[in-house]
Amino acid sequence: DTEVTQTPKHLVMGMTNKKSLKCEQHMGHRAMYWYKQKAKKPPELMFVYSYEKLSINESVPSRFSPECPNSSLLNLHLHALQPEDSALYLCASSQERVSGRNEQFFGPGTRLTVL
Amino acid sequence: DAKTTQPTSMDCAEGRAANLPCNHSTISGNEYVYWYRQIHSQGPQYIIHGLKNNETNEMASLIITEDRKSSTLILPHATLRDTAVYYCIVRVAPIRSASKIIFGSGTRLSIRP
Numbered sequence: 001d002t003e004v005t006q007t008p009k010h011l012v013m014g015m016t017n018k019k020s021l022k023c024e025q026h027m028g029h030r031a032m033y034w035y036k037q038k039a040k041k042p043p044e045l046m047f048v049y050s051y052e053k054l055s056i057n058e059s060v061p062s063r064f065s066p067e068c069p070n071s072s073l074l075n076l077h078l079h080a081l082q083p084e085d086s087a088l089y090l091c092a093s094s095q096e097r098v099s100g101r102n103e104q105f106f107g108p109g110t111r112l113t114v115l
Numbered sequence: 116d117a118k119t120t121q122p123t124s125m126d127c128a129e130g131r132a133a134n135l136p137c138n139h140s141t142i143s144g145n146e147y148v149y150w151y152r153q154i155h156s157q158g159p160q161y162i163i164h165g166l167k168n169n170e171t172n173e174m175a176s177l178i179i180t181e182d183r184k185s186s187t188l189i190l191p192h193a194t195l196r197d198t199a200v201y202y203c204i205v206r207v208a209p210i211r212s213a214s215k216i217i218f219g220s221g222t223r224l225s226i227r228p
Contacts, residue, residue, distance in 0.1 A: 004158070033215075042202065042218035043159065056215055090158050096214075102206075103149065104216065106158030 004107035006091050012113045015081060021110045023074040023091030032074040033104065034066060035090040043090055049074060050096065081114045088112075119203045119219045126225040133190040135222050137203030140184040146207050148179060149216070150188045152199040159202065159218075162188065193226045200224070 004025045013019050023032065031050050035043035048056035049068040063085075065077040074091055088111050092104040120138040127133040139148065149164040163170055163177045165186070170177045176189040190197055202221040207214055 042200075042221055045215050045217070048215055058215075088156075092158070102147075102214075103151075103161035103164065104159075106160065108158050109156075 004091055004093055004105050006089075006107035006110050008110060009108070010111045010113075012115065013078065013081065014115050015083070017081075018077070018079045020078065021076040021089055021091075021112075023076075023093075023107055024072055025093040025105065026072055027093065027095075027105065028071075029093035029095050029105070030071060031094045031096040032068060033092040033094075034064075034074070034076050035092065037088040037090060037109070039087075047076075078112075081112075083114050086112055086114045118217075119205060121201075121203055121219060121222045123220065124223040124225070126227055127190075127193045129194060129226050129228050130192055133193040133197065133224060133226070135188040135190075135201050135203075135224065136185065137188070138185045139203070139205045142183050142205050143207070146205045148177065148183075148186050149204045149206055150175070150177065151202045151204065151218075152197075153202070153221075154196075154199045162201075193224075195226050195228065198224060198226045 007022045033048050034046040036046055037043040045058050046060045047066045052068045063080050067075040088109040090109045091107040094104045147164050147166050150162040151159040153159040163172055163175050165177045165179050179186045200221040200223050202218050204216050206216050
């Protein structure tokens with residue numbers, strides 16, 4: 001299984017809602033990532049988890065709250081979002097070997113619209 | 116991580132080789148060159164990576180100059196399905212924890228019939 005799955009595919013939420021995005025991989029990867037991608041722009045890194053611990057937070061506003069319940073799952077909890085947070089949210093995972101191939105496997109993304 | 120520079124867009128005829136250049140003049144000795152592509156509305160997909168030597172796999176070839184300041188991704192026989200945004204990234208190998216990758220603006224490759 002070389003797939004990263006993300007649910008839901010699409011999400012529409014109001015500014016007062018609380019929702020969560022879910023990401024799952026069964027490749028035994030110990031690093032997992034959240035990216036945000038606006039239209040016609042490259043993905044921007046938000047968070048990195050390594051061995052289930054948050055290792056990088058790219059100064060993301062606290063209305064985005066990541067969680068890594070176990071080595072296969074990564075969640076992104078959303079609360080009090082703004083319309084400008086509307087974007088494609090991508091999850092990725094990688095093996096993180098000390099040397100050699102360390103490509104990230106990306107999920108298909110969740111397209112989020114904040115009204 | 117070093118910064119990369121790529122042309123904004125390119126086009127190529129179907130069946131011909133597509134050569135995508137990338138400049139990474141500030142690359143360090145321990146940084147790898149990675150290429151990803153992103154087909155419209157999908158997640159990015161790994162293509163190939165290299166450190167010093169040229170590399171080839173079932174998808175593409177990667178040519179890295181001897182001084183490592185630039186590289187070229189070659190798609191030997193481009194098809195319409197190769198239409199995508201191609202990202203060149205340089206990334207240090209992780210030591211103890213996950214390292215991040217920073218996407219540049221990428222090259223939008225269009226394959227014409």
